[in-house]
Amino acid sequence: MAHPRSTPSPIAALVLALLLAGCGDKGAQGPAPEAAGRDPTVTISGDEAVVVPAWQPAPVQIAVGDEPKVLAEAIAALDAGKLFGGDRDAMPLLIELHARLPDDPEVSRVHARAVAMLLAEGDAALAAMDTDPNGLRHAHEVGEVARTAAADAPTVRAYLSRVDAADASVQLDHRGERELQADRLGEGDTRGALQYFREALVKRPGDARAAQGIAAVESALIRRAETAAATSDFAQAETWLQHAAPIRPGMSTVADARLRIGALRTERVNTLRDQGLALLMRDGGLPQARRILSDVLRIAPPADPAATELRERIDLVAHYGLFRPGQAFTDALRSGARGPQMIVVPHGGFRMGARDGETDALPNERPLHYVRFDRGFAMARTETTVGEFRRFVDATGYRSRAVRRGHSIVYDERSGNLVRRSGVDWRHDYNGAIARDDMPVLHVSARDAEAYAHWLSQQTGERYALPSEAQFEYAVRAGSEGSLPWRSRIPPRSAGNVTGSLDRSPTGRTWRNAFQGYGDGWWGPAPVASFAPNAFSLHDLAGNVSEWVADCWHEGYRRAPADGQPWVNPGCRTRVIRGGSWASAPAQVRAAWRLSTDGDTTNARLGFRLVREL
Structure with missing residues (x-):
């Protein structure tokens, strides 16, 4: 009888097969x-x-x-x-x-x-x-x-390929690091570390070691650029930066390095520019300045303003040889006489205003700001004298403000105060006596000074004017940075006609607020040029008499001109006085000190001097 066939399970079939196979x-x-x-x-x-x-x-x-x-x-x-x-x-x-x-x-x-x-x-x-x-x-x-x-599984073969690629990336990383250590970076068309690290990334995307190596190549190229910049080889520095730029285009490292190197380049160019300008102030400095210009042109970018400035200044000195910084000259008048002696003030820049932490500084002396004179100017060596002003009055019949008004302010020895006195004008001294011709002219208003400048311009064919505030402070400082025109808190011996504790009036009065331990032998103005000049060869800017300047009064320097020109509002009545006087407190002798007053003011402490365009 036939039995129904049953299909054994795979396990049962395997067991049966193993039984039939014996002991295998x-x-x-x-x-x-x-x-x-x-x-x-x-x-x-x-x-x-x-x-x-x-x-x-x-x-x-x-x-x-x-x-x-x-x-x-x-x-x-x-x-x-x-x-x-x-x-x-x-x-x-x-x-x-x-x-x-x-x-x-x-x-x-x-x-x-x-x-x-x-x-x-x-x-x-x-x-x-x-x-x-x-x-x-x-x-x-x-x-x-x-x-x-x-x-034979495809997934296994694929995995083994990934392992092989990882092996290759490690070997490429190692080769790249050896090349990096040997400073064979692979910039441009050369083969070196960069190519090995990039191949490693192709073998294994995301290879952190290769990415770090690429960043190290970029850093090495930037170091080469900075080394070249340190020796002022900015063209080579830019070449290295150009090699570095495409390595990691999404990063800011090269751009940051270019900014650093650019700042260093600007600093070097400006330093050389200033050295060249300083050389032009010296006798025989032109050849050296030209050599400086060659260095500037070698390292400066095209159309650099500092290089342009130095080149133009050299051209001015070379082709406009009539004047040089520090030169003294006078202009001929139509009458055959000579005008006031002028000194050529070198062009340049300075920080104008009261310094941070300056004792006795006032808000109207700030903010501290940079002013630059693109062209030099001439300034009168001394204050305008009584004799010079007399020549103007005699030639024109001009009637000054004090003459028309019939009075001015003088020093009264009996009371020790400044008082109003009738019959005093530009012909008189600080105490109302007739003044000598070599004394600074007093009792003149701002408009009187401007009338004299206008007459002098007509007589010479040149442009004379009151100095701007910036020109006056630039001349007072003469390259110094301190609050006073001198290095020390106390003026050096015979520094100028300022108030000192050792000064005595004709009746024995002393100053209550003066420089301690200083005396110059004068109570009242001294004849012009009685004291040594400053570094610009100018006399009495810090003392003797305060002086009118061309500017209208402003309560501080916000929006003040940066080119040193007068800051003038049409029709303004309130004007600026600059510079210490024989009767000024020490705080008023500071280089940044300024005072506002009506343009018609006349008194025994106030005079003026002129500047002339070159």
């Missing part, structure tokens, strides 16, 4: 022939070669009929994340099971799951190799297990 237990056969015959894998990590041996699964003993139990054990190992390393981990068990039951769907499914988990662990090791020194080694170990478990 594959679990006791040892490693697969492929694993036993493979050579160890060698990879490069850092500076050392790392040998990763071929993986051999541990021998697995599976008794006939225990396959389901072993499969369950393999699944449990998978769930616990135990892939290989131990003889009862998932991969040794599944390799043996898969070899015995290649067609069993459950074994194949679990085997495929194990291979996928294995490759995921390997990819994680590759991803961590930039921070984990053992990452690449572990990725190789995974590769050896995967090669044994499923050598």
